[in-house]
Amino acid sequence: MSTDALLWTIFGALVAGMLVLDLGVFHRRARVIGFKEAAVWCAVWVALALGFAGLVAHYRGEEQALQFVTGYLIEESLSADNLFVFLLVFSYFAVPATYRHVVLLWGILGALVLRAVCIVAGVALLQKFQWVIYIFGGILIYSGVKMALAKGQTVSPEKNPVLKLVRRLLPVTPEYVAGKFFVRRDGRNWVTPLLLVVVVVETMDLVFAVDSIPAVLAISQDRLIVYTSNIFAVLGLRALFFAVQGALSLFHYLHYGLCVILMLIGAKMLLAGWFHIPTGLTLGIVAGVLVVAVAASLIWPGKKDQTLLA
Numbered sequence: 406m407s408t409d410a411l412l413w414t415i416f417g418a419l420v421a422g423m424l425v426l427d428l429g430v431f432h433r434r435a436r437v438i439g440f441k442e443a444a445v446w447c448a449v450w451v452a453l454a455l456g457f458a459g460l461v462a463h464y465r466g467e468e469q470a471l472q473f474v475t476g477y478l479i480e481e482s483l484s485a486d487n488l489f490v491f492l493l494v495f496s497y498f499a500v501p502a503t504y505r506h507v508v509l510l511w512g513i514l515g516a517l518v519l520r521a522v523c524i525v526a527g528v529a530l531l532q533k534f535q536w537v538i539y540i541f542g543g544i545l546i547y548s549g550v551k552m553a554l555a556k557g558q559t560v561s562p563e564k565n566p567v568l569k570l571v572r573r574l575l576p577v578t579p580e581y582v583a584g585k586f587f588v589r590r591d592g593r594n595w596v597t598p599l600l601l602v603v604v605v606v607e608t609m610d611l612v613f614a615v616d617s618i619p620a621v622l623a624i625s626q627d628r629l630i631v632y633t634s635n636i637f638a639v640l641g642l643r644a645l646f647f648a649v650q651g652a653l654s655l656f657h658y659l660h661y662g663l664c665v666i667l668m669l670i671g672a673k674m675l676l677a678g679w680f681h682i683p684t685g686l687t688l689g690i691v692a693g694v695l696v697v698a699v700a701a702s703l704i705w706p707g708k709k710d711q712t713l714l715a
Contacts, residue, residue: 408464409629415460416633419453420517420640427510438506443647450641457633468684469630475688476621476634479670482695483617483663484642490609491646498602504584508599509643512606516614516639519607523614524622524632531626538674541619545671548616553664567608568601577601616667623674624684658705662698666691 454477462470495505530537571577575596582588586600621631669690673682 412460412464412629412633416457416629416636419457420636423449423453423640424514438644438647440648443644446644447641447648450637450644454634454637454641457637461630469625469627471684471688472625472627473630473634475684475691476624476630477638478688478691478695479620479624479666480617480635480638481641481645482666482691483613483620484638484645487609487613488642488646488649489660491606494602494605494609498598498605500599500602501581504581504599506643506647507584508602508606509646511603512610513639513643515603515607516610517636519611520614520618520635520639521632523611523618524628524635527618527622528626528628528631531622538623538677541622542671542674542677545616545619545623545667545674547671549664549667549671552667553661568604571596571601571604619674620667620670623670623677624687656699656702658698658702659695662694665694669694 455474458470458473458477461473491509494500495508500508527541531541576593578588578590578595578597580597581599582597584599585597586603588595588597618631618635621635625631670687673687676682
């Protein structure tokens with residue numbers, strides 16, 4: 406077995422095994438996920454990601470492992486900003502706390518497929534048309550500037566075209582039904598609001614991928630490195646959400662730190678034809694920006710948004 410095949414096999418086995426353990430043992434029934442349990446799962450996913458980085462270092466060398474860790478940190482940090490949006494979606498649809506982990510689980514399963522398609526397409530474009538890297542760089546800088554100028558995040562699910570289509574084609578129950586997506590009433594098949602929330606989360610993840618995947622492609626164009634770092638970060642997203650959902654509003658400067666990261670990674674892509682920025686330096690800059698953003702949030706606390714804590 407080749408080195409790549411071995412790493413892909415180990416990665417697939419880890420993901421499949423953890424999902425089976427998650428679905429079949431720990432979260433078979435809808436329930437509220439507490440902070441302690443979420444924190445443990447966060448630690449588990451981080452440990453698995455670092456363990457996989459160790460395997461990459463062993464089989465592919467330190468540079469490839471450094472690229473994996475940098476991609477993982479970038480994806481994880483961008484995912485942290487997305488948690489605000491998920492919380493706003495849950496608030497908009499009044500999703501009971503008991504069902505939130507179900508929505509995020511299905512959102513993550515969908516992301517496994519959507520991210521794979523986006524990454525394969527992105528790598529293929531870069532390999533065939535090198536100038537596409539400048540388009541990706543421009544997208545990242547534009548996204549960073551747009552995020553920085555935004556005065557606040559808002560969610561308007563009623564404008565989501567996929568959601569409009571689902572509502573047009575299928576009748577929707579007025580209430581949540583025991584964590585189910587489909588029910589049969591009066592001889593008709595109905596969908597519940599829980600399915601609508603999953604639809605919104607899935608389509609938003611696709612939008613998030615427009616920023617996050619080009620950012621990781623700036624670090625590496627190796628499908629193994631890009632996909633595995635992406636998926637390890639996404640898989641830990643649900644646990645991260647439940648661990649920090651009550652404190653999300655405390656990190657109000659994190660949003661601006663992520664804007665800086667997007668613009669810096671975008672600049673790295675635009676300068677790729679003239680300057681090579683070492684992966685280690687990129688990792689240090691990303692980590693430094695995140696530390697400063699978190700520290701600034703704690704030193705200069707802002708007003709808590711109580712609507713996010715609902």
